[in-house]
Amino acid sequence: MQEVKTEEDQERRRYTYSQVEKNKIFDKEFLPHLDSMYNFAYRLTFDEDDSKDLVQDTFMKAYRFIHSFQQGTNSKAWLYRILKNSFINDFRKKSKQPAKVDYQEVENFYNSDDVDEAITVDLRIDAIKDMIGDEVSIALNSLAVDFRTVIILCDLEGFTYEEMAKILDIPIGTVRSRLHRARNLLKEKLRSYAGSMGYK
């Protein structure tokens, strides 16, 4: 099984737990994240059934690989990483979504220390203050999944750059540059809403 190999390659250390300990970890450290995991899955798939499948799959894998989880450590980041990998490896392949641009490749090409393009989107504070939420939600959902993901992880879930780097398996510099681009794209979307609301 390919997926077992990948997971085990990445998590070399093994922890031995009794059946009782396993169940305790699962109930106390994994299940409390069900709510935010489901919401993350929904923001990736936009489908309730798919989200349910993805979350179930994630928890099954978490249980199966519980020996690579160290009790008391960052279970949320660990679970998010499994969910994100399941989404990419299993789910995206099955779905009929057309192939998207490989942003990783684009980033590698452009990446240097100079990640911060000084492009500003001229969006005014009073325009944003009048937004009620739908605009933000629609704007976020319209971003390509790689950009959407970093904003969800950072702003909605409050992960640090370091945690995001681990969840996404990318260097911190890439987290920063991807986030920067994502925020610019989001701002552009919001500006076009602001324009349609009569702000200039």
Add this chain to the structure above:
Amino acid sequence: MKEVEKSDAGVCSEFKNCLKILHLMLDDEASKDEEAYLTEHIEKCMFCFEQYEVEKQIRELLRTKIAKMPVPADLANLIKSKISQSA
């Protein structure tokens, strides 16, 4: 690629650096020095102050205005029963 765009508040010559720090600061990733620099800077630079407020507000909108999906009531039990079957 344009370096900066026009604004009523004028343009900041340090904007590239300010923007970088501004994002780090709002993401809670800036160093003490960076934070001190920007805090002082936006007191006198209207252009950067506006950018700071806009970025702060967008994060606030994302945090507070995005509706949460209710988790299906049966999901937790479904997962637990699958686990006990596999164990």
